Amino acid sequence: MPIEIRVTVNGEAKVFRVMPGERLSEVLRREGYVSVKVGCSTGDCGTCTVLVDGEPIVSCLMLAAQADGTEITTTEGLAPPRALHPLQEAFLDEGAVQCGFCTPGMLLAAKALLDRNPSPTEAEIRKALAGTLCRCTGYENPVRAVRRAAERMREGGE
Numbered sequence: 001m002p003i004e005i006r007v008t009v010n011g012e013a014k015v016f017r018v019m020p021g022e023r024l025s026e027v028l029r030r031e032g033y034v035s036v037k038v039g040c041s042t043g044d045c046g047t048c049t050v051l052v053d054g055e056p057i058v059s060c061l062m063l064a065a066q067a068d069g070t071e072i073t074t075t076e077g078l079a080p081p082r083a084l085h086p087l088q089e090a091f092l093d094e095g096a097v098q099c100g101f102c103t104p105g106m107l108l109a110a111k112a113l114l115d116r117n118p119s120p121t122e123a124e125i126r127k128a129l130a131g132t133l134c135r136c137t138g139y140e141n142p143v144r145a146v147r148r149a150a151e152r153m154r155e156g157g158e
C-alpha cells in the first residue's frame, strides 16, 4: 500500500505517494529531480547525495518514508533557473566537471561544508568530498573549485 509523505524539496512543499520500501533516491528521480544520480545503490559511491535538513546523506540508503517532514535539497535547488550557484561556477571554472556523474553529489557535499564552515582548510574540503567517488578528475580540480567558491562567497557575502 502506498503511503503519503510530506516534504519540502528545494523550498517547495510536496506530497509524494511512496511504497514503504522505496528508497528516497528512487522517489526523487521519479518525481523529476534527475540530478540525483544512482551509481551503486549500496551507499558506497556518494553520487545520490542530497541534503536532508541540511545534512548530506546518501539517498539510496534512506527510505523515502523516513524523509517525511524533512527539508530536502537537490542540485536543482542550488540556484534559481538559468543561474548558477558559486560552487557550480567554480566547478566549471576549475575544470572540475568531466563526465559529470559525480558532480551533483560533490556540489551538495561541498554546500553542506560551506554552510557550516565558510573558510574550510584543504583537509576539511578533502574530507567533505571523500564520500563521493569520482572516476575522472583525480579530485584536485574539485578541491580547488570548492576553495575558489568559498573565497568568492566570502568576498561576496553570500
Ligand code: FES
Pocket: 037, 038, 039, 040, 041, 042, 043, 044, 045, 046, 047, 048, 049, 058, 059, 060, 061
Ligand atoms: S548510489 Fe547511493 S551511494 Fe552510490
Ligand code: FES
Pocket: 096, 097, 098, 099, 100, 101, 102, 103, 133, 134, 135, 136, 137
Ligand atoms: S567527473 Fe566523472 S565521475 Fe567525477
